[in-house]
Amino acid sequence: MNNGKLILLVEDNADEELLTLRAFRKSNILNEVRVARDGQEALDLLLRAGQGADPAFAPQVVLLDLNLPKVGGLDVLKRLRAREETRFLPVIVLTSSKQDEDVIRSYSLGANAYVRKPVDFAQFTEALEALGLFWLVLNEVPGAS
Amino acid sequence: MRLNFRAKLTALVGIAAVALLLVIVVGATSARRVDSQLEAVQQYYLPRLELGPKLEGDFEQLRRSFQDAVAARDRDALASAAELKSTLLGRLDPVRGAVAPADVSDLRVAIEDYFAAAREVSERLIADETGEDLIGAMARMQEKQQRARERLERVTVVDRPGLANAFATISRAEEVAGTYRLWISLSCLVAAVALSWALSRGVLRSLSELGAGLERFGEGHFDKGVDVIGGDELAEVAKQANRMARSLARLSRERERAEVALKQSNRELEAFSYSVAHDLRAPLRAINGFSRALMEDLGEKVDGDLKDLLNRIGAAAQRMGELIDALLAMSRVSRVELQRERVDLTRAAETTVRQLRAITPNRGVDFSNQPNVVAEGDPALLRAVLDNLLGNAWKFTGARPDAHISFGCSLQEGETVYFVKDDGAGFDMAHASKLFTPFQRLHQAGEFPGTGIGLATVQRIVQRHGGRIWAEGKVREGAAFYFTLSPGAQGT
Numbered sequence: 279m280n281n282g283k284l285i286l287l288v289e290d291n292a293d294e295e296l297l298t299l300r301a302f303r304k305s306n307i308l309n310e311v312r313v314a315r316d317g318q319e320a321l322d323l324l325l326r327a328g329q330g331a332d333p334a335f336a337p338q339v340v341l342l343d344l345n346l347p348k349v350g351g352l353d354v355l356k357r358l359r360a361r362e363e364t365r366f367l368p369v370i371v372l373t374s375s376k377q378d379e380d381v382i383r384s385y386s387l388g389a390n391a392y393v394r395k396p397v398d399f400a401q402f403t404e405a406l407e408a409l410g411l412f413w414l415v416l417n418e419v420p421g422a423s
Numbered sequence: 424m425r426l427n428f429r430a431k432l433t434a435l436v437g438i439a440a441v442a443l444l445l446v447i448v449v450g451a452t453s454a455r456r457v458d459s460q461l462e463a464v465q466q467y468y469l470p471r472l473e474l475g476p477k478l479e480g481d482f483e484q485l486r487r488s489f490q491d492a493v494a495a496r497d498r499d500a501l502a503s504a505a506e507l508k509s510t511l512l513g514r515l516d517p518v519r520g521a522v523a524p525a526d527v528s529d530l531r532v533a534i535e536d537y538f539a540a541a542r543e544v545s546e547r548l549i550a551d552e553t554g555e556d557l558i559g560a561m562a563r564m565q566e567k568q569q570r571a572r573e574r575l576e577r578v579t580v581v582d583r584p585g586l587a588n589a590f591a592t593i594s595r596a597e598e599v600a601g602t603y604r605l606w607i608s609l610s611c612l613v614a615a616v617a618l619s620w621a622l623s624r625g626v627l628r629s630l631s632e633l634g635a636g637l638e639r640f641g642e643g644h645f646d647k648g649v650d651v652i653g654g655d656e657l658a659e660v661a662k663q664a665n666r667m668a669r670s671l672a673r674l675s676r677e678r679e680r681a682e683v684a685l686k687q688s689n690r691e692l693e694a695f696s697y698s699v700a701h702d703l704r705a706p707l708r709a710i711n712g713f714s715r716a717l718m719e720d721l722g723e724k725v726d727g728d729l730k731d732l733l734n735r736i737g738a739a740a741q742r743m744g745e746l747i748d749a750l751l752a753m754s755r756v757s758r759v760e761l762q763r764e765r766v767d768l769t770r771a772a773e774t775t776v777r778q779l780r781a782i783t784p785n786r787g788v789d790f791s792n793q794p795n796v797v798a799e800g801d802p803a804l805l806r807a808v809l810d811n812l813l814g815n816a817w818k819f820t821g822a823r824p825d826a827h828i829s830f831g832c833s834l835q836e837g838e839t840v841y842f843v844k845d846d847g848a849g850f851d852m853a854h855a856s857k858l859f860t861p862f863q864r865l866h867q868a869g870e871f872p873g874t875g876i877g878l879a880t881v882q883r884i885v886q887r888h889g890g891r892i893w894a895e896g897k898v899r900e901g902a903a904f905y906f907t908l909s910p911g912a913q914g915t
C-alpha cells in the first residue's frame with residue numbers, strides 16, 4: 279500500500295528505527311517514511327524552519343517517541359499544537375512507556391492516539407499495520423483533498 | 424512568696440490547729456476563772472448564807488433554855504443549855520475557811536462569856552438570890568449577850584456586793600471566752616477561706632494554662648510552651664509538659680526530615696522505574712525484533728534447530744519485558760497513595776472472570792461468586808488482587824475440563840476474611856511460605872507460565888491495607904487464598 283501519503287517517524291534509537299521501518303514493510307505499508315532523530319529535527323521539518331527545510335513537507339501522520347534528545351516528545355507535541363499549520367496534524371505517541379502520567383499528559387497536550395510498543399515484534403507489526411490502515415487510509419484531516 | 428501545694432495545705436492545717444489550740448487555751452483560762460469564782464461562792468458565801476440563820480436559831484434556843492430553866496427553877500435544865508452551846512460552837516468548825524478565824528475565835532470567846540454569865544445569873548435566880556449584886560450580874564449578862572449577838576452578826580453577815588461581784592466575774596469570764604472563741608473562729612474561717620481561694624485560684628490558673636498548652640501540643644504547635652506559674656507541683660507538671668513538647672518537636676522535625684528524604688527517594692525511584700520501563704524495553708524489542716527478522720530473512724535456509732534457537736531468543740526477550748512490567752507494577756503498589764473507599768468486590772470478581780472467559784472461551788469453568796461482598800480499600804489495587812488471585816485460579820485449573828472457582832467472604836473471630844478457592848493443581852503446603860516471595864514459583868514455567876511476581880504484589884497490596892494473606896492447598900486438589908483488609912483483632 280502506498281497512497282503517496284508521507285509518514286514522519288520521530289525516533290532517536292537506530293534499532294527502533296530499523297525495526298519500525300521493517301514492521302511497516304512487513305505490514306505492507308510502503309508509504310514514504312521520513313525519520314527525525316530528535317525533537318528539534320522534527321520541529322524543524324514540520325514547522326519548515328532551519329536549514330534544508332523542505333517547504334513541501336507535509337506528512338499525513340507523525341509517529342512520536344517521548345524520550346528524545348534536545349527537545350522531548352511532549353514538548354514537540356505542545357509546540358505543534360500551538361502552531362496554526364500543525365494544530366490538527368495527527369500525532370500518534372509511539373513509545374515504550376505505559377506510565378499513566380505519560381498517557382494523560384500526551385492526551386492533555388493533544389495527542390491523537392497513544393500506542394505502547396510491544397516487545398514482541400509480531401505484535402508490533404500488527405500494531406503498526408492497524409495504525410497504518412486507520413491513519414493513512416480511513417482517517418480524514420482538514421485541508422486534505 | 425510562692426508556696427507549693429504541700430506548703431499551702433500545711434499552712435491550712437497549721438491555721439486550723441493553732442485556732443483549735445487558742446480556743447482550748449481561752450476555754451481553759453475562762454473555766455479556771457469561773458471555777459475559782461464558783462469555789463469562792465461555794466466555800467465562802469454559801470456556808471455563811473446557811474450558817475447565819477442556824478447560828479441565830481441556836482443562840483436564841485440557848486437564851487431561851489436559860490429562861491426556861493429559870494422559870495422552872497430547874498438547875499438540871501441548865502445542862503441542856505450547855506449542850507446547845509456546844510452544838511452552836513460545833514457549827515463553827517466546818518466554816519473555818521469561809522469566815523475569818525479571828526472573827527470565829529472572837530465569837531467563841533463572846534459566846535463562852537455569855538454562857539458563863541447566863542449560867543451564873545440563872546443559878547442565882549433559881550437559888551432566889553436578889554439584890555444589887557444580882558442586878559449588876561444580869562446587866563453584865565445582858566451586855567455579854569449583846570456582844571455575842573454582835574459577834575454572831577459579824578460572822579454571819581454576807582458580803583452581798585462581793586457575791587454579786589463573783590457572779591459578775593463568772594459571767595464576764597464566760598462572755599470574754601465567748602468573744603474570743605467567736606473572733607478566733609471568724610479569723611480562722613477567713614484565713615482558711617483566703618488560703619483555699621488562693622490555692623484554688625493558683626490551681627485553676629495553672630490548670631487552664633496547662634490545658635491550653637497541651638491543646639497546642641496536640642495540634643502540633645510546639646513553638647510556644649506552657650507558662651510555668653509559680654513553683655508548685657503543677658509548675659513541675661508544666662515543666663515536664665514543656666520537656667515533652669520539646670521532645671515531640673524534635674521528633675516531628677526529624678520526621679519531617681525523614682519525610683523529605685523519603686519523598687526524595689520516592690522521586691528517584693519513580694525516575695528510576697520510568698527509565699527501567701522505557702529504556703530497558705527498547706533493547707528487548709531490538710533483540711526480539713532482530714531475531715524474528717533473522718528468521719524471516721533466512722527463510723527456508725533456517726533449519727529446525729536454528730529456528731528453535733531464534734525463537735528462544737525472541738521468547739526470552741518477551742518474557743523479560745513481562746517481568747519488567749510485573750516488577751514495575753509491584754513497586755508501584757508500594758508507592759501509590761492508598762485511596763480508601765467502598766469497593767464492590769463481587770462485581771470486580773465478576774468483571775475479572777468475564778475477561779478471563781473472553782481470553783479463553785473454550786474453558787469450562789464453574790465460577791461461584793458470593794453476592795454483596797464489599798470492602799473498604801483502594802479500588803484499583805483491590806481489582807489487582809482479584810485479577811491476580813482469580814487469574815491464578817483460572818491458570819492452575821487449566822488441566823481440568825470442569826473446574827470450580829469460588830470467591831466470597833466469611834466472618835472469622837470478628838474479622839472479615841475474603842477467599843478465592845479453586846480445585847486446580849494446588850500446591851504442597853511444605854512450600855507455602857515461598858508462595859508470596861517474588862520470583863518464587865511452585866510450578867515449572869512450562870506447566871503454568873507466569874512471572875512469579877503476582878502473589879508478591881497481592882501480598883504487598885493486602886499489607887498496605889493493613890491486612891494479612893495466607894494460603895491453603897493440596898497437590899492436585901486445589902488451593903485456597905485467604906486475605907483480610909484491615910488490622911485484625913488479634914493484632915500484628
